[in-house]
Amino acid sequence: MIDFKNGSLVKLKEVSNADGLTLVQDLLIEQEEVFASFKGMRDMVIFTNRRIIAVNVQGISGKKKDFSSLPYSKVQAFSLETAGTFDLDSEMELWFSGLGKVRFEFNSKFDVKGFSKFLGKYIL
Helix, strand or coil: CCCCCCCCCCCEECCCCHHHHHHHHHHCCCCCCEEEEECCCCCCEEEEECCEEEEEEEECCCCCEEEEEEEHHHHEEEECCCCCCCCEEEEEEEEEECCCCEEEEEEECCHHHHHHHHHHHHHH
């Protein structure tokens, strides 16, 4: 499992949903759809309409992968921080029941405010 307690995930860059779907297609349940996909150095984070799936790529070859499922039903609160003039990344923190705080950092091009509408729809 990704060590969520050890700071945030590396700055995430938005990638095509096809990339995310290819990686997690076998894990999705009926009527679950990929909404957004992000990639760090090797790891990925996929947001669906039901949960967040964090993919930790392991080993030298990258063939071994750890999939962590974080259901929206367990989110107790979330906060967003937009990019600024000198701080070019945006951040999102979610507090999960039983897990604690999970923090994601996105590159400055990502519309974190627009994304909060998506989160609100499924969390609130």
